[in-house]
Structures are given as structure tokens and as C-alpha cells.
Amino acid sequence: MTSEQRIAGSLTEEQVAFYEREGYLVLPQFLTAEDLAPVRAALAEKVSWIADDLYHDGLIADKLEQRPFETRLADLFADLTDKEFLRYGRGWRDRQPGLFHLISQPKILDAIESLIGAEIFANPVYNVRPKVPHVAAGAVPWHQDKSYWPDANSNPVITAWVALVDANEENGCLQIMPRTHRQRVLSYHAETYSGTGYTELDEQHVAKKNQVISLPLAAGGVILFNDRCIHMSTMNNSQVVRWSVDLRYQPTDQDPMPQHGIGFLARSHQHPEQVATLEDWLAQRPTHELPGVAS
Ligand SMILES: O=C(O)CCC(=O)C(=O)O
Known part of the structure; x- marks a missing residue:
């Protein structure tokens, strides 16, 4: 098989080899504006709910309804504090149809299939990241x-990080340490400076900054990475919101991590009839139960 030939799923053998060796893979221009439209509409709706809330609480005098998706959330919080922003969470995990549309996106599942096969479970951990300036x-x-x-006991877990707007070093794109995915879980602590309690690796594991690569990516691009691959992102120093969504997938025979929420069967060649529908997902059912069939 040449490197240009496809294996199962949509990635080339060369791309799979890169992912296995480096712990990540960048897929530029992977999703179109049309592919992203439902998730962007869902998030625009959520921003409107937040604007209503801030207005109702007397924190803003104008809901800024005409501002574009790229800046409205930033403009709403321009005169407010971090604390007020964090009332809505550092990352969002709402069950809006536009999010299910993205998590079930066939192009993403095709790429994941190349890495783990066609029995794909969507891990309960997914995060919308409204990274506000x-x-x-x-x-x-x-x-x-x-x-x-x-x-x-879940391995591998693959993140698909989706850029909803252009991500660059100014607005805090992803940074990664390639080839760090083959190691055990390294020691870490909960950070105390951002008010969010993110887990943070202990200093000795991140001392060699020369290993770091920055991954700027235009909207629609996707970065796949392994859940042991060390990564971070800096603060947003621009005027636009760095919107992204990170999704996670794993083989169906792994720990579904119910302590983190309810994931779902996203693709199955063995049991296509059990792949969760939007209604299943909204009702937090991991699979589709056929009428009259005992589970
Ligand atoms: O989007 C970011 O800035 C960070 C993403 C991240 O840490 C993750 O997807 O695990």
C-alpha cells in the first residue's frame, strides 16, 4: 500500500503513521462553513441567553444583538470581570442539537475510524471553549x-479539537509537545490562579520548552490528539473570541466514564441500528433502543 492509499476511514496510511508517531495530527480545512453552521448557530443562541441574563441582572445596558459571532460574547463582557464570566463556566457542555450534529459529523468519525476502527463511542467529555479576550x-x-x-480504563481516547474561528498565537491557539503520548500519566496538581481548578502538570515535566510546537489553525480545521499528549493554550490577547470545541472518541469496549456524564454510540458497523439518535442524546441514552427490543 502506498502512503496515498486509504486505510479504513478517511485518513491516509501516512497520516495514521504521523498520528501514531507524534501523538497528534492536524487536518486543515477539514470542515466547511456549512458543516460548522449548526454548531455556530447553537452557540450564538447560548450567547443570546447569556446576554438576556446579564441584561436582566442589570450588568449590561445593551444586549449587542447585531454583533457578529466572533466578537459578541467578548463585547458583552468587555466591562465585566473574570468572575462574572466564570458564572457561565470555563467550558460549556450543553445538550443543544447543533452540538450533537458536530459530535456525529461523519467526516470526523471517518477520521477517527482510521485510528480505532468502526465501533466508536463518543466520550461524555466534550467542551465548547469560549475563550474570551x-x-x-x-x-x-x-x-x-x-x-x-x-x-x-479507557485507551485510547482521542480528542478532536475543532476550530470554529481562526485560531492563532495572539488569540491562544493550541500548543503541543509532540511524542509525549507514550508515557504514563505524569504527576499534576489542580492550579489555583484562574478560579477554574484546571489540572496542571508539575513543573519538571514541562521544563523543556524547546519541544513545544504551536498549532495555528483556520476555522474548520481539526486537530486530533492522544489523551496523554501534553498540550496547553495561552490567554486570548486579541479582540475576538477564540471559539473551539474539543470532542472525544474511544473504542466501544472501553470504560464509558459515567462519572463524567453520558456518552453515546456514535458509529457501529456491527450494530448500526443502535447508533444513538439526536433524541437519544437529548434524553441521555447511550444507544438507540429499538421498540419492543429488550436492552
Ligand atoms: O482549547 C484549548 O485552549 C485547550 C484544549 C484542551 O486542553 C483540550 O482539548 O484538552
């Missing part, structure tokens, strides 16, 4: 995702 919690310290589930 100058808010301390926008910065994410060096960590391995696995530090959030150190005891889970």
Missing part, C-alpha cells in the same frame, strides 16, 4: 487530558 481562565495550563480520568 483577557479572561484569566482562557489560558489552559500544560496538561495531559488523561489527568482528568487517571483511573479510567
Whole structure:
């Protein structure tokens, strides 16, 4: 097979080899504006709910309804504090149809299938990241995702990090330490400076800054990475919101991590009839139960 030939799923053999060796893979221009429209609409709706809330509480005098998706949330909080922003959480995990649409996006599942096969479970941990300019919690310290589930017997867990707007060094794109994914879970602590308690690797594991690469990415790009691969992102020093969503997938025979929420069967060649529908997801059912069939 040549490197240009496809294996199962949509990635080339060369891309799979890169992912296995480096612990991550960048897929530029992976999703179109049309693919992103439902999730962006869902998040625009959530921003409107927040604007209503701030207005109702007398914290803003104008809901800024005409501002674009890229800046409205930033503009709403321009004169407010980190604390007021954090009332809504550092990351969002709402069950809005636009999010299910993204998590179930066939192009993403095709890429994941190349890495773990066609029995794919969508892990309960997914985060919308409304990284707002100058808010301390926008910065994410060096960590391995696995530090959030150190005891889970689930391997591999693959993150698909989706850029909803252009991400760059000014607004805090992802930074990664390649080839760090083959190690055990490294020692970490909960950070205390952002008000969010992110897990942060102990200093000795991140001393060699020359290993770091920055991954700027235009909207629609996706970065796949392993849950042991060390990564971080800096604060947003621009005027736009750095919107992204990080999704996670794993083989179906692994720990579904119910302590983190309810994931769902996203793809199955063996049991396609059990793949969760939007209604299943909204009702927090991991699979689709056929009428009259005992589970
Ligand atoms: O989006 C970011 O800035 C950080 C993402 C991250 O840490 C993750 O997806 O695990």
C-alpha cells in the first residue's frame, strides 16, 4: 500500500503513521462553513441567553444583538470581570442539537475510524471553549487530558479539537509537545490562579520548552490528539473570541466514564441500528433502543 492509499476511514496510511508517531495530527480545512453552521448557530443562541441574563441582572445596558459571532460574547463582557464570566463556566457542555450534529459529523468519525476502527463511542467529555479576550481562565495550563480520568480504563481516547474561528498565537491557539503520548500519566496538581481548578502538570515535566510546537489553525480545521499528549493554550490577547470545541472518541469496549456524564454510540458497523439518535442524546441514552427490543 502506498502512503496515498486509504486505510479504513478517511485518513491516509501516512497520516495514521504521523498520528501514531507524534501523538497528534492536524487536518486543515477539514470542515466547511456549512458543516460548522449548526454548531455556530447553537452557540450564538447560548450567547443570546447569556446576554438576556446579564441584561436582566442589570450588568449590561445593551444586549449587542447585531454583533457578529466572533466578537459578541467578548463585547458583552468587555466591562465585566473574570468572575462574572466564570458564572457561565470555563467550558460549556450543553445538550443543544447543533452540538450533537458536530459530535456525529461523519467526516470526523471517518477520521477517527482510521485510528480505532468502526465501533466508536463518543466520550461524555466534550467542551465548547469560549475563550474570551483577557479572561484569566482562557489560558489552559500544560496538561495531559488523561489527568482528568487517571483511573479510567479507557485507551485510547482521542480528542478532536475543532476550530470554529481562526485560531492563532495572539488569540491562544493550541500548543503541543509532540511524542509525549507514550508515557504514563505524569504527576499534576489542580492550579489555583484562574478560579477554574484546571489540572496542571508539575513543573519538571514541562521544563523543556524547546519541544513545544504551536498549532495555528483556520476555522474548520481539526486537530486530533492522544489523551496523554501534553498540550496547553495561552490567554486570548486579541479582540475576538477564540471559539473551539474539543470532542472525544474511544473504542466501544472501553470504560464509558459515567462519572463524567453520558456518552453515546456514535458509529457501529456491527450494530448500526443502535447508533444513538439526536433524541437519544437529548434524553441521555447511550444507544438507540429499538421498540419492543429488550436492552
Ligand atoms: O482549547 C484549548 O485552549 C485547550 C484544549 C484542551 O486542553 C483540550 O482539548 O484538552
